[in-house]
Amino acid sequence: MMNEFDIIVIGSGLGGLETAVMLSKEGFNVCVVEKNRQVGGCLQSYVRHGYKLDTGMHYIGSLGSGQVLHQCFSYFGIMDRLRLKKLDEEAFDRIHYAGGVYDYAMGEEAFIETLSRQFPAESGNLRRYVARLSEVGHSISVDNFKKGYVSNPGALSYFGMSASGVIDSLIADERLRNVLAANSVLYGGVYDKSTFYEHAMISYSYMEGAYRCIDGSMHIATSLVDEIRKNGGTVRCDSEVERIMVDGDRVTGVQLRGGERIGAKHVISNMHPQLTLELLDKNKVIKKAFHTRIRSLENSYGLFTMYLLMKPGACPYVNRNEYIHERESVWYVRHDGPIDCCLISMQPMSDDERFANVISVITPMYIDELSEWSDTLPERRGEAYKAFKERKIAELLALMKRHGFDWSDKVEYIYSNSPLSYRDYTGTIDGSAYGILKDYHSPMTCLLSPRTKLQNLYFTGQNINVHGALGVTLTSVITCAEFLGMDYLAKKIGNY
Ligand SMILES: Cc1cc2nc3c(=O)[nH]c(=O)nc-3n(C[C@H](O)[C@H](O)[C@H](O)COP(=O)(O)OP(=O)(O)OC[C@H]3O[C@@H](n4cnc5c(N)ncnc54)[C@H](O)[C@@H]3O)c2cc1C
Numbered sequence: 001m002m003n004e005f006d007i008i009v010i011g012s013g014l015g016g017l018e019t020a021v022m023l024s025k026e027g028f029n030v031c032v033v034e035k036n037r038q039v040g041g042c043l044q045s046y047v048r049h050g051y052k053l054d055t056g057m058h059y060i061g062s063l064g065s066g067q068v069l070h071q072c073f074s075y076f077g078i079m080d081r082l083r084l085k086k087l088d089e090e091a092f093d094r095i096h097y098a099g100g101v102y103d104y105a106m107g108e109e110a111f112i113e114t115l116s117r118q119f120p121a122e123s124g125n126l127r128r129y130v131a132r133l134s135e136v137g138h139s140i141s142v143d144n145f146k147k148g149y150v151s152n153p154g155a156l157s158y159f160g161m162s163a164s165g166v167i168d169s170l171i172a173d174e175r176l177r178n179v180l181a182a183n184s185v186l187y188g189g190v191y192d193k194s195t196f197y198e199h200a201m202i203s204y205s206y207m208e209g210a211y212r213c214i215d216g217s218m219h220i221a222t223s224l225v226d227e228i229r230k231n232g233g234t235v236r237c238d239s240e241v242e243r244i245m246v247d248g249d250r251v252t253g254v255q256l257r258g259g260e261r262i263g264a265k266h267v268i269s270n271m272h273p274q275l276t277l278e279l280l281d282k283n284k285v286i287k288k289a290f291h292t293r294i295r296s297l298e299n300s301y302g303l304f305t306m307y308l309l310m311k312p313g314a315c316p317y318v319n320r321n322e323y324i325h326e327r328e329s330v331w332y333v334r335h336d337g338p339i340d341c342c343l344i345s346m347q348p349m350s351d352d353e354r355f356a357n358v359i360s361v362i363t364p365m366y367i368d369e370l371s372e373w374s375d376t377l378p379e380r381r382g383e384a385y386k387a388f389k390e391r392k393i394a395e396l397l398a399l400m401k402r403h404g405f406d407w408s409d410k411v412e413y414i415y416s417n418s419p420l421s422y423r424d425y426t427g428t429i430d431g432s433a434y435g436i437l438k439d440y441h442s443p444m445t446c447l448l449s450p451r452t453k454l455q456n457l458y459f460t461g462q463n464i465n466v467h468g469a470l471g472v473t474l475t476s477v478i479t480c481a482e483f484l485g486m487d488y489l490a491k492k493i494g495n496y
Contacts, residue, residue: 004031004253004262004263004264005029005030005031005234005262005263005264005265006023006028006029006030006264006265006266007020007023007028007029007030007031007264007265007266007267007268007483008030008031008032008033008253008254008262008264008266008267008268009030009031009032009033009267009268009269009270009460010033010241010244010254010267010268010269010270010271010276011032011033011034011035011041011269011270011271011427011461012032012033012034012036012039012040012041012221012225012235012237012270013040013041013042013043013270013426013461013462013472014040014041014042014043014220014221014224014461014469014472014473014476015270015460015461015462015472015475015476015479016032016034016041016268016270016460016461017032017039017040017221017224017225017228017235018072018076018224018460018472018473018476019268019270019460019476019479019480020032020224020228020233020235021076021077021078021224021227021228021231021233022075022076022476022477022480022484022489023480023483023484024227024228024231024232024233025076025077025227025231026480026483026484028483029232029233030228030231030233030234031233031234031235031236031262031264032225032228032233032234032235032236033236033239033240033241033254033256033262034235034236034237034238034239035238035239035240035241035257035427036237036238036425037237037238038218038237039221039222039225039235039237040055040217040218040220040221040222041055041221041270041426042055042056042057042422042426043055043056043057043217043218043220043221044217044218044221044425045215045216045217045218048307048309048413048415049309049412049413049415051307051309051357051358051413052215052216052218052347052358053216053307053358053360053415054213054216054217054218054347054358054360055217055417055422055425055426056303056305056422056433057213057217057220057469058212058321058343058345058360058362059087059092059206059210059211059212059321059345060084060210060211060212060213060469060470061202061204061205061206061207061208061209061210061211061469061470062205062208062209062470063084063209063210063211064086064208064209066142067142067205067208067209068140068141068142068145068205068470068473068474069205069469069470069473070209071142071145071493071494071496072473072477072493073473074496075492075493075496076224076227077227077230078220078223078224078227081219081223082213082219082220082223083213083214083215083219083350084211084212084213084214085211085212085213085214085319085348085353086209086210086211087106087210087211087212087319087320087321088319088320089105089106089107089110090103090105090106090110090114091103091104091105091114091320092104092105092106092206092210092320092321093182093183093206093210093320093321093322093323094320094321094322094323095179095182095183095323095325096322096323096324096325096403097175097178097179097182097323097325097330098175098178098325098328100118100175100179102115102118102179102182103115103320104183104206104207106206106207106208106209106210107207107208108130108134108207111126111130111207112126112127112130115176115179119173119175119176121172121173122171122172122173122176125170125171125172125173125176126171126176128170129167129170129171129180130207132166132170132196132200133200133203133204133207134204135158135200136155136158136196136197136200136201136204137200137201137204137205137207137208139151139152139154139155139158140155140201140470140474142494143494144490144494145490145491145493145494145495146490146491146494146495147490147491147494148486148487148488148490148491148494149486149487149490150474150477150478150481150486150490151474155197156443158195158196158197158200159195159196159197159438159440159443159447160195160440160443161195161196161197161440162192162193162194162195162196162440163181163184163189163194163195163196163198163199163200163440164177164181164191164192164194164331165196165440166196166199167180167181167199178325178328178329178330179330181199181330181331182323182325182330183202183203183206183323183343184199184330184331184332185303185323185332185341185343185362185363185364186202186343186468187199187202187300187434187438187467187468188300188301188364188432188433188434188437189331189332190301190331190332190437191329191331191333193437193439193440193441194438194439194440195438195439195440195443196440197438197466198438198466198471201466201470201471202468202470202471205470212319212345212347212348213347213348214348214349214350214353215347215348215349215350216347239256239257240256240257241254241255241256241257241271241279242255242256242257242279243255243279243281244267244269244276244279244280244281244457245261245281246280246281246282246283246285246454248283248285249283249285249453249454249455250454250455250456251266251267251280251454251456251457252264253267254267265456266456266457266458266483267456267457267458268457268458268459268460268479269457269458269459269460269461270460270461271427271461272427272428272429272435272436272461272463273294273436273448273459273463273464274294274295274429275427275429276457276459277290277291277294280454280457283454285453285454286452286453286454287453290453293445297436297437297445297446298436298437298439299428299429299430299432299434299435299436299437300432300433300434300435300436300437300467301332301364301365301366301419301432301433302364302365302366302367302418302419302422302423302428302430302431302432302433303362303363303364303365303419303422303433304339304362304363304364304365304392304396304416304417304418304419305360305361305362305416305417306360306361306362306392306393306396306414306415306416307358307359307360307361307414307415307416307417308358308359308361308407308411308414309357309358309411309412309413309414309415310355310356310357310358310359310407310410310411310412311410311411311412312355312357313352313355314355314407314409314410315346315355315356315357315359315407315410316354316355316356317346317348317353317354317355317356318346318356319346319348321343321344321345322343322344322345322403322405323341323342323343323344324341324342324343324344324399324400324403324405325340325341326340326341326399326402327340327341332364334366334368338395338398338399339363339392339395339396339399340399341363341364341399342361342362342363342396342399342400343361343362343363344359344360344361344400344405345359345360345361345362346358346359346360347359347360359407361396361400363396365392365418365419366419366430367419367420367423367430367431367432370385370388370418370419370420370431372384372385373385373388373420374420376420377424378420378421378424378425381420389416389418392416392418393414393416418431419431419432419433433467434462434467434468435461435462435463435467436448436463438466447464447465448463448464448465449464450464450475450478450479450482451482458479458482459479460475460476460479461475462475464478464479465478477489477490477493
């Protein structure tokens, strides 16, 4: 089989597309193969009843001028084309907790001052907390890129620290501890597992610049595809990889569903590593112990997403996110009771920015809750599944109503997704929202190298390092550095 391409990228999620954009820009002949009919993975927007719904990108941090994601997106060639709305600076997130309402403001000083008004005795502690976030935030900076690296080597130590542990050690007030951890759904937060790195990286990136995509996040994916094609690359949809071919200690290409084979000098997988390993031809290079290690890693919980499709012009657009928590501890734990926490986010639309036409509401859900339907396929899960989703929708609506969010007379349709939908559409193990869970007890086990023992097979995407728009982008740079050298690539992005 001929090497048709220098590099095949399996999967067109943010990680796959960014990797392909950088490598095609640097002269590699790249082909992205995506199993779904459209590109984007979690960036996809899709239409129901004429409304555009986002799969999974409610807001994105570090997108202000001079900030890391802005710099990377500029280098990729897409920044100018993105349609973004900066969230309210005085309150980009609002936390509803234990009868109180608390705002996260943008900017370090504003964040401290805003919360200090309600927790005056904690003002000094808040300053120390923000200083810790800032240490992690600044470990990933455009200045570091200019020096030839993505993040300070010292930043790794924050993966070995507990998010809840650091918050609890810095903050004396129990209520404020919970207010600060209230966004932990953004990283599948678990009280005694989540790393301070993820908490700080994500919280800081929003604190410095939080944005929503106008008209959905899909245009990030399509802009990346345009760039790949402009650079001479190929992007193919409806092209599910069902086999990765191996010869000795090298991969030789992929076989698609239907039998077509595509040869390449290198293969980069944007799929979950467990799925990647399952598709590899039998070989002696990747040892059983590695398979066992990957299979034994826990994945983050999934999310149940409810979309409220609003009557035109009925619901004023609110430019911030609302987090509701009814339990004493905001850290999610499995329980049998009704839903008691959620994140509410409105999608801005260019047609009329005064009104929201879609409101997304997410809440954690482990796939075990759906075990009855684990062998079913989308749209064919049966009546009991529909009833389950109806029940969850009713619980979410009741929770929101208890906190003053009652839009019942303004909703035209309600649509929902469960972790099973994510499992079947984006191929994430157990319907996990963010892939491999990063556990501070064993950070080096959960963080994977983009390299594999097969000389020319690599990983990219959220499972390798950190998830989310920023985490996946940094991972893409780390993967591409395997081809281009970190010093060269980081400086090129930093000085762009
Ligand atoms: C509900 C939800 C809300 C979120 N909200 C935010 C947010 O507000 N902000 C933020 O920054 N992040 C958010 N995230 C996280 C963010 O969306 C992800 O971390 C990121 O998009 C993952 O990108 P990825 O490229 O690693 O993976 P994916 O987007 O999962 O891409 C993997 C791709 O591989 C393809 N694939 C799988 N198997 C095959 C195969 N055999 N052959 C070919 N292709 C295959 C899939 O179809 C998919 O396109 C959210 C996630 C979810 C689920």
